[in-house]
Amino acid sequence: MIDAREIYLFKHLDDEQLKKLQEISFIKEFKRGELLFYEGEEPRYLYILLEGTIRVYKTDFKGNEITLHYFHPVNMIAEVANFEDFPYPATAEFETDGKVLAIDYNRFRNEFLRDPEVAFNVIKSLAYKIRILNDIIIQNLMMDAVARVAKFIDEHEDLFRELKHNKVASLLNITPETFSRILKKFKDQGIIEKRDKELIIHKDKLKKYI
Numbered sequence: 001m002i003d004a005r006e007i008y009l010f011k012h013l014d015d016e017q018l019k020k021l022q023e024i025s026f027i028k029e030f031k032r033g034e035l036l037f038y039e040g041e042e043p044r045y046l047y048i049l050l051e052g053t054i055r056v057y058k059t060d061f062k063g064n065e066i067t068l069h070y071f072h073p074v075n076m077i078a079e080v081a082n083f084e085d086f087p088y089p090a091t092a093e094f095e096t097d098g099k100v101l102a103i104d105y106n107r108f109r110n111e112f113l114r115d116p117e118v119a120f121n122v123i124k125s126l127a128y129k130i131r132i133l134n135d136i137i138i139q140n141l142m143m144d145a146v147a148r149v150a151k152f153i154d155e156h157e158d159l160f161r162e163l164k165h166n167k168v169a170s171l172l173n174i175t176p177e178t179f180s181r182i183l184k185k186f187k188d189q190g191i192i193e194k195r196d197k198e199l200i201i202h203k204d205k206l207k208k209y210i
Helices: 015-023 079-084 105-111 116-141 145-155 157-162 165-171 176-188 203-209
Strands: 025-030 035-037 045-051 054-059 065-071 075-077 091-094 098-104 192-195 198-201
Touching (some): 045 079, 145 203
Antiparallel strands (some): 025 098, 054 091
16 A cells, blocks of 8 residues: 555645545556546446556547546546546546556545635635636637647647557547648747757747747
8 A cells, every 4th residue: 555645635644644545545557558447337436547648538429439538646636426426528548558546435535625725625626627628619619620639738738648549649639630730830930849859849939830
């Protein structure tokens, strides 16, 4: 069992509280491609991502996967489903090998949510999820494809460098072909360039498209 004080939610807990937390939780490891949960599943555990990358996506009526967000440690995953007691609204899949802390939610609610600091950190996590939803709405309703790509590279340079192009295209809800054309445009304009095998991104030039 990890030291729960390393997790932002529980850094203030005393030894007795930590012992209670250990009694109602366990660590589970996942391989790349395994699902943490699927859309429509009833939530039982509060999941905290400790290691790895998780992709959260919805499936449309044609069977297409629409990526909503990528999560990195340390993050609660889909906690709204727990708090509002409704089925998971999306599917969570590991993009890499990973590890989560799974907490029995009913016992967590009864024994820990009365703690003001835990409750405050939960509120902060929910506020973060609201910002994610706001970004999704802005990207899909108010920004064209070029602006979406520019915004993503500017705000998530690490993911742009890490993920395959088709994954980024899926996240931005555009086709891989469109994404490739936009990258070519940025390269032609000197916004993105390769120098001695290193990818250089000129964010000052990128911002004019955001």
